[in-house]
Amino acid sequence: MTVEEELRRHPAVADCAVVSVRTGSGGPKLIAYVVPDGEVTGEELRAYLVERLPGRRLPRFVTLVRALPRTADGRVDHRALPLPVRATATPSGGKGGDWQPSTGVAMAISAAVSAVAAYLLTDVLWPYSTDLSAVPPPWAGLFAVLYLFECAAFGLGVAFLLSGRTLLARLDRPPGVSAAAHLAITWLLAAWWPQDNFYRLAAKTDWPLQAALVYGFNVTLMIAAAVVVAFVAARPR
Amino acid sequence: MALRLRAARAEEAGWLSELAVRSKAYWGYEETFREELRLLPEEVAARRVTVAERDGRVLGFVTVDGEPPDGVLGMLFVKPSAIGGGVGRALYGHALREAGRAGFARLVIEADPHAVGFYTAMGAVECGPARLVARLVAWPPAPEPSWVAAWTGGRPAVHVGNVAEFNGAPPGPDHYACMAVFAGPLPEAVVLPVPVDRAWIDGLADELGWGEVEVHDGIAPDGAVSAAIGRRPALARRLASAPGPVLPWGRTEQFARIVPTPGRVLAAIARFESKRGAHELFRALAPDHPGIVVPAQRPVGSRRELRRELASGVPLVLKTEYGVGGSGTLILDGGTRRAGRRWARAGVLVEEYVPGSGPYRDPTFDAVVDDHGAVHPVGTGLMRVEGPRYQGVTTGPGVLPAELATTAARFGTAVGRALAEHGYRGWYDVDFVTDPAGRLAPTEINLRLTGPAAAHTLRARLDALRGGRHLVRALDRLPLGARLPPAALRGHLDEVARECRGLGVTFLPTIPVAAMEPWPYLGVALAARTADALDRAEAAVRAANEALAFTEVGRPRRRRPRPRRSSG
Numbered sequence: 001m002t003v004e005e006e007l008r009r010h011p012a013v014a015d016c017a018v019v020s021v022r023t024g025s026g027g028p029k030l031i032a033y034v035v036p037d038g039e040v041t042g043e044e045l046r047a048y049l050v051e052r053l054p055g056r057r058l059p060r061f062v063t064l065v066r067a068l069p070r071t072a073d074g075r076v077d078h079r080a081l082p083l084p085v086r087a088t089a090t091p092s093g094g095k096g097g098d099w100q101p102s103t104g105v106a107m108a109i110s111a112a113v114s115a116v117a118a119y120l121l122t123d124v125l126w127p128y129s130t131d132l133s134a135v136p137p138p139w140a141g142l143f144a145v146l147y148l149f150e151c152a153a154f155g156l157g158v159a160f161l162l163s164g165r166t167l168l169a170r171l172d173r174p175p176g177v178s179a180a181a182h183l184a185i186t187w188l189l190a191a192w193w194p195q196d197n198f199y200r201l202a203a204k205t206d207w208p209l210q211a212a213l214v215y216g217f218n219v220t221l222m223i224a225a226a227v228v229v230a231f232v233a234a235r236p237r
Numbered sequence: 238m239a240l241r242l243r244a245a246r247a248e249e250a251g252w253l254s255e256l257a258v259r260s261k262a263y264w265g266y267e268e269t270f271r272e273e274l275r276l277l278p279e280e281v282a283a284r285r286v287t288v289a290e291r292d293g294r295v296l297g298f299v300t301v302d303g304e305p306p307d308g309v310l311g312m313l314f315v316k317p318s319a320i321g322g323g324v325g326r327a328l329y330g331h332a333l334r335e336a337g338r339a340g341f342a343r344l345v346i347e348a349d350p351h352a353v354g355f356y357t358a359m360g361a362v363e364c365g366p367a368r369l370v371a372r373l374v375a376w377p378p379a380p381e382p383s384w385v386a387a388w389t390g391g392r393p394a395v396h397v398g399n400v401a402e403f404n405g406a407p408p409g410p411d412h413y414a415c416m417a418v419f420a421g422p423l424p425e426a427v428v429l430p431v432p433v434d435r436a437w438i439d440g441l442a443d444e445l446g447w448g449e450v451e452v453h454d455g456i457a458p459d460g461a462v463s464a465a466i467g468r469r470p471a472l473a474r475r476l477a478s479a480p481g482p483v484l485p486w487g488r489t490e491q492f493a494r495i496v497p498t499p500g501r502v503l504a505a506i507a508r509f510e511s512k513r514g515a516h517e518l519f520r521a522l523a524p525d526h527p528g529i530v531v532p533a534q535r536p537v538g539s540r541r542e543l544r545r546e547l548a549s550g551v552p553l554v555l556k557t558e559y560g561v562g563g564s565g566t567l568i569l570d571g572g573t574r575r576a577g578r579r580w581a582r583a584g585v586l587v588e589e590y591v592p593g594s595g596p597y598r599d600p601t602f603d604a605v606v607d608d609h610g611a612v613h614p615v616g617t618g619l620m621r622v623e624g625p626r627y628q629g630v631t632t633g634p635g636v637l638p639a640e641l642a643t644t645a646a647r648f649g650t651a652v653g654r655a656l657a658e659h660g661y662r663g664w665y666d667v668d669f670v671t672d673p674a675g676r677l678a679p680t681e682i683n684l685r686l687t688g689p690a691a692a693h694t695l696r697a698r699l700d701a702l703r704g705g706r707h708l709v710r711a712l713d714r715l716p717l718g719a720r721l722p723p724a725a726l727r728g729h730l731d732e733v734a735r736e737c738r739g740l741g742v743t744f745l746p747t748i749p750v751a752a753m754e755p756w757p758y759l760g761v762a763l764a765a766r767t768a769d770a771l772d773r774a775e776a777a778v779r780a781a782n783e784a785l786a787f788t789e790v791g792r793p794r795r796r797r798p799r800p801r802r803s804s805g
Contacts, residue, residue, distance in 0.1 A: 042786070042787070042788030045788070059790050060789065060790060061787040061788060061789055062787070063719065064784075065725075066728055066732070069724055079722060080722050080723075080724045081725070082725050082785060083720040083722075084719060084787040085717075085718065085756060085757060085786070085787075086720070086755035086756065105407060105408060
């Protein structure tokens with residue numbers, strides 16, 4: 001028996017629709033919209049469904065509505081249905097209005113600033129690491145582009161570290177996994193700039209340094225990629 | 238010949254008493270009423286008797302008894318031969334207007350049951366079962382307060398929602414700008430950055446007798462309204478050549494390119510919107526104002542200095558120089574001390590915390606400086622503040638105890654005069670906190686419109702339209718239990734409005750554009766004649782909003798959380 005059929009058997013349900021809805025976070029969720037006939041609460045309907053349906057068939061939410069919005073041809077108009085509140089944070093107020101800096105703008109600014117800082121600092125931290133005077137064209141140009149990419153990736157990494165949390169929170173994964181993914185993505189972006197510079201200056205046979213770099217960067221980057229996989233695989237809450 | 242209304246003369250008393258008895262007899266009453274209906278010559282002036290005459294013959298009269306603000310429409314009688322000829326209507330209207338001018342907010346009518354139909358048709362409301370006499374209440378129209386003329390010249394105005402622009406907010410949708418629809422009592426056009434549902438404006442126009450309102454909405458998704466107007470030459474011309482006033486939320490340099498603003502006004506805004514500048518002014522004015530206490534304030538020079546302040550353990554308020562609605566204010570008591578460390582940067586002001594609680598903790602005073610620099614008080618209000626954050630306000634008679642209201646108004650008016658001397662013209666408000674001894678500590682000046690300003694303009698509009706003195710409560714952020722697409726929101730608002738009407742309260746949505754936000758909310762204003770009705774309506778609106786919430790049924794299977802050790 002479907003959720004809808006089960007709901008319709010409830011004496012206080014006049015009409016209902018069970019709809020798969022994208023709420024903006026995570027995958028689509030099954031929501032039961034119920035037009036009540038008489039006194040009934042969402043909590044009562046929840047208990048009613050839990051008693052009758054196996055866990056995997058249960059909708060994620062049930063809610064009471066005055067009427068089901070319909071399109072001209074009589075079908076339930078999905079776009080006109082109420083949606084659940086996305087999170088439980090308390091909104092702030094303000095007598096003359098208030099604002100929150102938009103994440104996109106904040107990210108763009110911090111990425112640009114850190115990328116430029118990285119570019120300017122490269123020669124200070126790793127003198128001669130990006131010295132191309134001995135490299136013939138066109139190879140020198142290609143390497144120069146690589147250095148730009150390293151700095152840009154580093155900048156984006158810093159920006160993601162600063163403002164990426166809200167982006168990840170939208171995907172609704174468990175908090176621990178989200179926090180790990182946040183650090184992992186940051187590292188996947190930011191690591192290239194220091195890593196490449198260290199490697200360029202390290203002698204091939206400086207075994208202690210080579211080992212330190214391999215474990216400090218290569219291995220940690222592989223772990224970071226694995227963390228991202230775990231994040232993607234985790235179920236939205 | 239036209240009907241003429243004039244004050245009665247003392248010598249007419251006997252004859253008018255006779256008219257009353259005959260009029261009463263028209264309904265078949267015995268003459269036992271004679272004593273009750275006697276008008277004495279010496280009472281004629283005190284009872285504000287007005288007669289209606291045509292061709293020199295008196296056709297009826299009316300009395301207004303009592304002292305403002307509560308009066309009684311004592312007698313209204315029309316000569317039997319003239320009943321049904323509009324004499325009663327003319328006398329009633331005249332009595333109400335005169336009562337309003339004399340300061341009456343409310344008139345009780347003890348009417349003959351036969352006359353109830355007449356009074357309700359005239360707008361009075363029955364407030365008790367009719368047996369021997371029916372009890373009705375009428376609300377005389379309030380005379381237009383002087384600030385309305387100072388603010389709009391009594392004309393319809395163009396309202397511009399440049400809230401984010403004034404606040405210097407980074408680009409983003411500016412939902413709060415919807416409040417600019419209430420920048421004055423009577424808009425002829427509104428310019429809003431966000432797109433709005435016309436049904437919202439139409440509903441307000443119906444309720445508030447606005448007539449047709451021209452809507453220019455959705456012009457600035459980033460909130461930069463003046464720049465957006467600049468890119469639309471037709472709209473810019475419309476504003477620059479508007480016949481009535483153009484009322485922005487606040488005067489800005491960007492807006493001055495659309496409608497010129499004197500440089501001194503902008504300079505005064507910069508100087509006194511600053512919490513430091515306002516504080517200097519408060520200190521200078523306070524000695525002349527008993528009942529006003531100004532908390533000590535000083536700038537913090539360095540991170541180390543702030544750390545020392547925080548370590549002292551005395552409750553403090555940290556303020557940034559500019560901040561809107563509490564966004565730049567942090568109150569530090571024991572628990573939040575660590576948070577203060579983040580504020581350690583140049584330009585932070587440390588202010589002595591004024592302790593206190595109680596129902597009258599956060600008064601506010603609004604006023605208008607007219608073109609000649611004269612100050613016109615708008616009124617006081619009681620704000621609802623949570624932590625440092627403004628949530629809403631209630632304005633109207635009796636909201637603050639008289640003494641507090643008078644102190645706030647006197648000091649607020651003095652602030653206005655000082656602002657005027659510095660060249661400011663326009664709307665401003667002064668916010669206070671009340672200390673345990675009942676003294677008021679001024680905390681900031683806003684040289685622009687605010688949530689309370691909207692409540693005041695609504696109040697003025699409703700008083701003019703329906704008479705009496707309304708109480709208006711503005712609540713800017715009532716959380717919604719669900720995110721509502723436009724049609725669902727309309728349904729919800731209609732339902733809530735109906736429920737409020739049942740409680741004798743007018744429900745006016747003020748911010749209906751944030752219903753699809755991740756944390757959806759609604760701004761509303763409630764108008765009523767008693768504070769009690771407002772409280773009940775607010776509870777009903779909150780309950781209806783919460784009832785939208787979704788009940789979580791099935792959770793994806795997860796490991797059971799391990800029991801946590803409690804830290805207590």
